Amino acid sequence: MPERSGGGLFGGKKRLEAENAELRAWVERLGGMDAMRVSAMTEALHVEHQGLQTAIADSTRRLREVERLIVQTEETVLLQEAGVYEYRHPLTDAVAYKERLTQVKARIKTLSKDGKAVLGSTNWQVNGSVAEGRRMVRDFSKLMLRAYNAEADNCVRTMRPYKLQSAVDRLEKAVEMIVKLGKTMSIHVSGDYHRLRVYELELTADYLAKQEEEKERTRAQREQQREEEAARREFEREKARLRKEELHYRSALSKLLAKGDEAGAEELKAKLEEIGAAVSDVEAREANVRAGYVYVISNVGAFGQDVVKIGMTRRLQPEDRVRELGDASVPFKFDTHALIFSDDAVGLEGRLHAALNDRRVNKVNLRREFFYATPADVRDLLQKIAGQHLLEYRDTPEALEWHQSIHAKVAG
Incomplete structure (x- = not known):
């Protein structure tokens, strides 16, 4: 079929007439077809076109909905966007974060145990039975809580400081999805429970950042200690060399004095003074940690x-x-x-x-x-x-x- 331009087959009366004429010419080339059949064919194409437009609009709407639910988790992209990490809840050290996390986990467990993590309708009935309705709401709430906790636990397990915002967004989407799926029975994650789990994510990111910071500081301290030890050994070796040289010259000086060689003795005395000054310099360098x-x-x-x-x-x-x-x-x-x-x-x-x-x-x-x-x-x-x-x-x-x-x- 020949290509058609513009806004489709039916952009107006003139366009329709032009399209019909084109169709008639096309049909005649294939062996002939009466006007009624061409008109019916055109109407069928029109209906099909409208159906396709409706399907495209529906698919576009669904795509936008899916895109809204998608959270960017690609590590390469997150790393490229990562800035200097800022602590959400600054504590003194990694141990303090670990203790706070232990307290938070205990609170999470208590809320779950007390049925305050996921809430639902209290007047739902099944076959006229409120008791059956409560049981159904309770079972569905447990199922939703399990799904939510699975998402939260996975976020904690795979946490990196630069992924914190992505993890929080994923948890927010999980809350929205539970509200959507549990709408008929008003099932939703309680605000207190969700805030507590977000707090857990923030503390986990802070803990990992602080832990890495302390590891780097420890590495630097060890490197500094190795450098200081190397310097200390150098000082000791140099002092030992100078003292050995000093002993050598003192021995030679004694021999010269015994012989009465005053000129040679004066020369060695000058050399011993130089060695003494050198020893003093090394000791001063050793004592001055800023030199x-x-x-x-x-x-x-x-x-x-x-x-x-x-x-x-x-x-x-x-x-x-x-x-x-x-x-x-x-x-x-x-x-x-x-x-x-x-x-x-x-x-x-x-x-x-x-x-x-x-x-x-x-x-x-x-x-x-x-x-x-x-x-x-x-x-x-x-x-x-x-x-x-x-x-x-x-x-x-x-x-x-x-x-x-x-x-x-x-x-x-």
Whole structure:
């Protein structure tokens, strides 16, 4: 059949006449058909068209209803939309959340046991019997409560802090569905019970967020302890080396004095004074927990051209710390742009972090010391903050392993 344009077969009298003429021509080409049959065929098409329009409208209405009931639960989408998590009910620690959850669960159990979770009609009759009616309402209420609790328990079991709103929406839809299905007997979830289960979801999300926060803090503390222990061992090794050297020189000094070599003895005495000063410096460094090196490093192959890490170490050999950071967790070694010693390295590091706060890569976990900045940006900042402490700075990262890997890839 030829295609028809516009608003259908019957947009008006003129359109109808045009369509009839087209139909007659089409029928004649097929062998002939009288006008009455064409008119009947046209009327049938009209009725079919109206039926299709009605079906489309009904399907559209049902689709919108289903879309209204659908709650977005796709984790990837929820993660993309997740912002910084805000606690709904701030408590001191994960233990406090767990205790509160235990209290809430006990209250949920009590409401269910007392028949105050799902309510229904009190005057429903079955075959004229109020008792049978109450039994039916009670049985249906139990069924609805089981369905609601299944949805709530699943939300609790699969909870992630960023999924909280989605879980609450799902529970709201469950309430709406129970109202719809239990309409004839006025069956519905009680407001107190629903609020309690939403409170449970909020506490669960808070508990999981606090638990992860505490785990991250524990990880950071352990890392700090390992760093402090490594520094302590370095101090002990250096003091042991200096004392061994001091013993060697004292022994040599005694021999020179026994020989009467005053010139040689004076030279060794000067050396012993240097060693004594070095020991004092190491002990002072060990005692001053704020003294150390602030380092500025980058890893082009792992993080790109415009990302730097700014940290602090108390090690006597700060490059050891940099080498540790470039272990198996990243594909390439870090490049060092600056090592700045300061009696208050903790304060210097803090000032640098504060100045670059809006450029943090991780805006949630502030223990991650990566920033969107070039080495040159940090150099300019250091010249203002560190002043005379900034003796040497390298703007351009060598990134030797990364460049060699790119070359090998192209050559291959």
